[in-house]
Amino acid sequence: MSANSYSIRRFTPERSALGKLLARDSIVRRMDWVLLFASLALCGIGTLLVYSATRGRTSLTHGDQYYFLIRHLMNAGIGVGLAIGVVAIGHRRMRGVVPFFYALSILGILAVLSPLGSTVNGAHSWIIIGGGFSLQPSEFVKIAIILGMAMVLSARVDAGDREHPDHRTVLQALGLAALPILIIMLMPDLGSVMVLAAIILGVLLASGASNRWVFGLIAAGIGGAIAVWQLGILDKYQIDRFAAFANPALDPAGVGYNTSQARIAIGSGGLLGKGLFHGSQTTGQFVPEQQTDFVFSVAGEELGFVGAALIIGLIGVILWRACAIARSATDLYGTIVAAGIVAWFAFQSFENIGMTLGIMPVAGIPLPFVSYGGSSMFANCMAIGLLQSVRMQRPMSA
């Protein structure tokens, strides 16, 4: 059946513009609309939540209550443009520019370490552009690592040389990932490092690399954490900050305050929430960083369990579609790219929401599509573009 339809398409004569658009192999027909709408819905909810969290924060908005609302929408718009660009190029064709993209992102994070970079909330991971805009190059490193590793790992398999990537290939891929991770560790941006680790795990899983590599990597991660803990590499205050999500008393003025206020905000929302713009924790500005890392607490308070669960559900939809795309990709390259994105979004969402709910340590990473932040939004949209591209370049019958 699949071979048939494939062959028919090949010999289809010229068609009209509308016919082209609606044709079986057109972009419109091949696009994953569920994935598109889920991510746009998250953007929309995020816009409202960001607005609710910031409309009263005059110190941040410079008196313009729509400051963040407008910027969040602009970011989303630019993001959609980037996604369209990615789809237009196509992930396969992007193989050619991956080394360039990789090098650019490395340069970006190196620039952050240079005097060009700025420290925001303890993480030295920003480049202030001016005019209220700033770049966080580590967001783009996520895409660079996914694409770079996917290219290395899939090259010989997709060429038909091997069934699975060999040890040397895996080592090359890991080496590719290790360089930016080391640079980001120096910032230090622990949150991004954790997300990158999750991405590497997802990529290795999907690449079919031998179990030894997968388990070895997990063991190395755990061993490294224990070593850091035992050898006293971290100061006590760093450990306290890390553990404060479970016991806010360890860092009552810092992370502990954040987590306990966020938890109060979410808990007090109840089933249906206090209504958009009516949360006392939000209007009273009790939760710091509420438009970025703690944006989920606005949803919990004002939209209640129903609204907060909807956000988790939409993320679930995106991940479900991404998994489907990974499974149905026509080549290992597409599979790895999609699986890497699944690992990225899944871990980043879990870590972000988990820290506001008090089950994960606090790390400064945004909630995809919902949190305010340009670089994050751009990277997320490019990822959606990659997923769409992977989906479009497979046979329709699959």
Next chain:
Amino acid sequence: MSNIPETGRTSRVTIRLVILQILVVSLLLTLGGRLWFLQIRNGQEYDEKAANNHIQQVVSPAVRGAILDDRGVPLADNETKLVVSASRTDLLKQADDGAAVLDRLAGVLGMQPEEVKDKVRLCDAKTPRPCWNGSPYQPIPITDEATTQQALQIMERREDFPGITAEPTAVRRYPEPSKANTAQVLGYLSPVTDEELTASEKTDNPYQRSDQIGRSGLESVYDKELRGQAGVTRYEVDNLGRVIGKAGDTPAQPGANLVTSIDSRVQALTEKELAQAMADARKTYDTITHKNYKADSGAAVVLDNRTGQVIAMASAPTYDPNEWVGGISAKEYKALNDVKSNYPLLNRATQGQSAPGSTFKVVSTSAAVNAGYDINGGYPCTSSMTIGNQVFKNFENESFGSISLGRALEVSCDTVFYGIAYDQWQKDGGTSPKHPKDWFYKTAHQFGLGAKTGIDLPGEVTGRIPDRQWKQSYYDANKDYWCKIKKTSKKHDLATDIARENCTDGNVLRAGDSVNYAIGQGDTLVTPIQMARIYAALGNGGTLYQPTIGKAIVSADGKTVTPIKPKVVGKLPDSKSTLKYIDKATAGVVTDGTANWKFAGWPQDKITLHAKTGTAEVSGKQTTSWLTTYTKDYTIVMTISQAGTGSGASGTAVRRIYEAMYGIEKDGPKIDPSKGIMPKPVTSLPKISDDGTVVKASYDTAAYDKAYDKSAYDTAYDPAANVPADSAVAAPRSGTSGGPGPVVAALTPTRTEELLHGRKSWS
């Protein structure tokens, strides 16, 4: 090539993707579960936390109710003062946190800038006073003595004084009408403590941090009614404490007024006469100690016989209750609680106790009659009586031959009562008692002695009836001490000898104890209010009331009146004929007895006055004087420490009070009721109009009877009526049942050594 499927995936990759998908699902489910736990299961808890976070209360204090006398004259009320307050919330909005504003304010008020700044800083462990220990959202008072001019300067230059207000505010005042000080009865206010705040949190009218609460006297007993309910405005605030909205507003409810039975004019007079009597006593030479009397403290009580209500209650030394208004200084407080000032905060009418001396003999007479002694029989009134090797003398070695019990009361013959008490002691088995009847002790309890009267004042003491039970408990408590002295000391002074004796048989009621007790000496202790109640009962036909000062609670708008009904708590254990006989004998005290010399010319045929004098001996001190008197309407009791005889020290003073009340000419027989302050007891309540002003009481009996439950009187005057069960708290000796009349209250042997006038009279 064929082993690589079209999708580019091997089975290993497929399995891995399924694993990845399972991981994703489990992560999302974890989030969902945790979300449910926080929002649905524990939502309530977090909801409360969120409310605490963002709601701040600003309290507007309720105006405290007034304490009025029987005619509606305020004994305690509020005056309007211009209070200048600062709002911290507004000050902190200033660029310099309000420092410049406070400097300007200090300039206007004529205060030091530092002084003003200290008052608005918040109290914490490191901040010394003065500092503000209230809510930071509450306006902080800077001064309550601003002049109108200062207030105008502040209010007219709003832009110069952001956050500063000058508002008329009610401040407690004790106006002392007719110079009636009434200090110990009224009590005073002081700021609420942390403990009280915490304890009141769960009640329906919790204290506010800035509250003043009644600490003593009526202010304390009726605090709940007087203080009203503070108004609360709830503001929503943000994380920096900035107000972002209003969440609710409960206006303040002013406190109710307390109408008392105190008459400010009689009160003023009683205080004046007590002070005069004490001053006179200090000019009188004491032939026993060969010094003038010290007259260091005293008390006087005027009761309404028909209700047991207190018309006047004076205690000396006294203090100015206005010292407490606006906070008392540590120095002032120390002075009020010092031996030098002789503890003026004590209300000696209810908290002072001493031996009653011969005023106790009405109890002894009742006991003798109930024990079966003929009221008209002849009893030898010799100059002394010897029991064992002890000689018990009559007062000033007088002797009157063989006399009746009534005459013995009139002339206050000790030896008659010695004889009967000794006889009873022997009948009860002497030093080895067998089923003792203890008539003298039982009767004292029936007269309400040895127990609190239940007057509506705090800290009342019980006094002490030194019966067998008390003897035993006192022995148990001191045996070891006495016996240690017996073992170790070789001295032979009085104290050591007594200790030796007490070690051997200190728990045994000795003949000497019984005999001394019968004339109100020895270990017996009574309070003036206890004695006043007994004599009021003699005056009303035998009903013991729970004395009250509060007469009614009247709401601030005057619409709701809750009368405080007089409460009958017992009856004297005497037949009508015995009461009549005692009536006659106590009237004889005025006409032919120990008080006669002070009441020459008294219109006894029109206003029959009854009296009993007492002179209680106190080891190491001059004698305590007692004068207990009653007419059919009123009872007046006056006692002065270290002032000699009852008639000598207080006769004139008590006479002057009666004269003024009834309108009797000074030292003469003429009566003009229209000149009397209170020729008849005040029976109606003052009316309070809805704007809070007081309409003075008229002398309308019908209104009074309507306001009070008449059945209380009917019960009181019916000798056959049973006393309510709840008044018989606990019979002291259940084995000796069958005595006439109910037991008034539990016997509570007390070891209180804080006796009358704040010192020991027992040693």
